[in-house]
Amino acid sequence: MGAVEHGANVCISKRAVEGRSKGKEMAKYTTLKDVAQKAGTTIGTVSYVLNGNGERYISEETRRKVMEAAEELHYIRDKGASSLKGGHRRLIGILIPQFENQFFTRIVMAAEAVFVKHGYDMIITNTLDDPEREKSIIRRMLEQRVDGIIVTPTAKGAENTELARSVGMKMVVVDRPLEGVNDYYWVTTNNYGCGFKGIEYLMSMGHRKIGYIGWNSGILDLAAREKAALDAAGDKAMVYVENGEFSAAEGGRLTRKILEEHPDITALFYGFNIQAQGGVNELRRMGLTIGRDISVMLIGTPMWTYTGLNDFSRLDMGDFELGKTAAQVLLDQIQGKPMQPKQYIHDCSVIEGDSVLKIN
Amino acid sequence: MGAVEHGANVCISKRAVEGRSKGKEMAKYTTLKDVAQKAGTTIGTVSYVLNGNGERYISEETRRKVMEAAEELHYIRDKGASSLKGGHRRLIGILIPQFENQFFTRIVMAAEAVFVKHGYDMIITNTLDDPEREKSIIRRMLEQRVDGIIVTPTAKGAENTELARSVGMKMVVVDRPLEGVNDYYWVTTNNYGCGFKGIEYLMSMGHRKIGYIGWNSGILDLAAREKAALDAAGDKAMVYVENGEFSAAEGGRLTRKILEEHPDITALFYGFNIQAQGGVNELRRMGLTIGRDISVMLIGTPMWTYTGLNDFSRLDMGDFELGKTAAQVLLDQIQGKPMQPKQYIHDCSVIEGDSVLKIN
DNA sequence: AAGCTGTAAGCAAACGTTTGCATATGACTT
């Protein structure tokens, strides 16, 4: 086929033409009434046949006629209308910082698998770490009458989720905490443990001068990674710290800076994978071979590490596990299982690769 | 803060306790009626104050009382209920193959920016290229009464979108076509042009023995990349083709295979970035330096190429542009602008990097 | 004094669904 120019198609359906004359026209759906009419019965009966879950007697004859009519008329139930009378909308709201970060897309994919299996749809949005945006998104999700929310909050998350909590919305917080709030469901990684294990591993490989590069997030729980790194080093090793913004470019800049200031550093520990990406680029541009001239330890499993060059040593955060747990905990709440707000803390595990050289 | 063990929190809100006794309990929302009661007025008036767009006289006094009552009672309008009476739900459905593919997340992010600005929410789902899943997702989106759908269809997309088209749902197809259907809005890349330009560029750099690695998608428009590659080569160059599945591992396997069978190949052209990822890994494992021992050309701008090692020569597909256009075209339809089904074809452009060596 | 006009707010129908209640028939018990 010659795909370059097909030429715009001029065929327009009859419906479109009618619509245009009236200005904005909307999709037209068949209603229960239409189906009832065609099947020669009443709305109530049709409702029972198509969506009913009570125990009501319906003859085979009627059932068949209703089914046929619904099929022919392309009946599609209006979930908004049905949720008016009690019942769930089967809709979940998800707020993550950014789609571009694999850590979050993995969480979402894992959660999605659970939700799809249970017949739930998801409204997914990037907050881009903007609290204003987070606030308005949450409000909009409530307006859509979602059955529950999964959120990785911004720094103002506690305040922004207040409205949701005030109406009793089911909620699961993932990764970052809701600071200042205490009775909520929280699925997260053991950030402190993560930082601790990272330094522990580097020390076990003989490193004593280590650079830690992190993010000034304003989120206490994330800062725990840094604190843990220092605690793990104790007086057995020296950990130099550089914090900056959450971007690849910044990671590169901090990497150059820390190595200039402390040329005796033998290993770098990156707390955040976006920064690590820029950092690793920078190291390679500087002509250093990772795992030989300099050792590198990461937190997380970003896509850019799949380059065939290094099989990076890192702390696996169990991304998929987090998403799966979050979805399961939210569903349990929605389905009314007796349970209490609680923290589900997943431990990190060290994955040994080739980016850390054993010295001495 | 010591983040390791906080100990599960035992504080439970009163609401939670009440809820538990009744088994599954739902979020309880304030209604217009509640607000009207508190403000000492009627439902209709409240509706006008809070959401009305008609021209109705409301005194400042009443407006103030209503606003206050709504605020105090945390009123949140039910969009499902409001959309019953005409009106839009301000909800868009988006179907993409996979979140893990940056090409699609970029499209979604660009579209999201447009939708958020106009106050629309999005239901986003991965089809995972599974037609069954695609079909049920589309049905569910219709049940949620989305105002429009953006879809990158699977191979059975034409059939699966039939229901949506039959109810007059606004729709924009992105990237892959709807085969066999002809009056639809399609925002896509010029796949043929992409393939053509890639080979053209390689030839301009002196390459005459080129390997093309692609995907047996069953989607004709994607196969145009391969056809274009062959057309561009004509009798001036030799293009060897290997097709396989859509995975990184397969990309690696095909790379090894094609080089074994045709050791005189000087450049590889990857039609799909997932395969390229595995292919590039394989090349590096084989000890080849890209841009020196072997030349590589990609289509797209995947995240894994940001490694600081190669600045890959590639065909930019204008990912963000596609998403932006798709969202804009869908909104135009929803807002009833007079328009006709049409194809919006974005051209690819060659981005020159360092992965293609100039020879002879 | 009748008729406008401008301002303000109440009333109730309608949207598409679910579901408790009532009705209707035939068959089986006592």
Place this chain on the structure above:
DNA sequence: AAGTCATATGCAAACGTTTGCTTACAGCTT
């Protein structure tokens, strides 16, 4: 023959909104 089932269906209220229609009053013009 009256009573009780089991089966099958109809009816209408309710859910939370929106919006056209009505009412009410006050200040104008003729």
